Amino acid sequence: MKSGTSRALWLGILLAAPAAVMAGDDKAKMMDTNNDGMVSSAEHAAGAKQMFTKMDTDSDGNVTATEMDAHRAAKADKGGKMKMSSADKIRKIDTNGDGVVSAAEHDAGSAQMFTKMDTNRDGNLSAAEMKAGHEKEMRTADRGE
Numbered sequence: 001m002k003s004g005t006s007r008a009l010w011l012g013i014l015l016a017a018p019a020a021v022m023a024g025d026d027k028a029k030m031m032d033t034n035n036d037g038m039v040s041s042a043e044h045a046a047g048a049k050q051m052f053t054k055m056d057t058d059s060d061g062n063v064t065a066t067e068m069d070a071h072r073a074a075k076a077d078k079g080g081k082m083k084m085s086s087a088d089k090i091r092k093i094d095t096n097g098d099g100v101v102s103a104a105e106h107d108a109g110s111a112q113m114f115t116k117m118d119t120n121r122d123g124n125l126s127a128a129e130m131k132a133g134h135e136k137e138m139r140t141a142d143r144g145e
């Protein structure tokens, strides 16, 4: 009987494959700290701050393209190629144009993203809104499957 082996193999495939697809859901779950199924603006801001701290490996209060690259490379192990280059991402929120993202710029950038994704303007991101937001981002980046 080989069914046990093939089942384990199948499980391995299941675990390895859909990381890219599930990234949005994972992120939502991670940020939804009170588990009400919605990400509030406060939860979103806290999540963004946490991510900033994680990316700022030398803790100088700025995230450089190199730091962002390193952070994303670690994640890309599961998710495959990322949609936008770190430099492009930084350019989008680097309002003072010094090439690095300060904590304030990151805060402002993610608040803006929250507003954009909160399409029904109730101050919460539902799973559907998060998903739609991410899909839009991926489409903009022309990420071929």
Ligand SMILES: [Ca+2]
Residues within 6 Å of the ligand: 031, 032, 033, 034, 035, 036, 037, 038, 039, 040, 043
């Ligand atoms: Ca919540």
Ligand SMILES: [Ca+2]
Residues within 6 Å of the ligand: 055, 056, 057, 058, 059, 060, 061, 062, 063, 064, 067
């Ligand atoms: Ca830094």
Ligand SMILES: [Ca+2]
Residues within 6 Å of the ligand: 094, 095, 096, 097, 098, 099, 100, 101, 102, 105
């Ligand atoms: Ca800056």
Ligand SMILES: [Ca+2]
Residues within 6 Å of the ligand: 118, 119, 120, 121, 122, 123, 124, 125, 126, 129
């Ligand atoms: Ca909403």
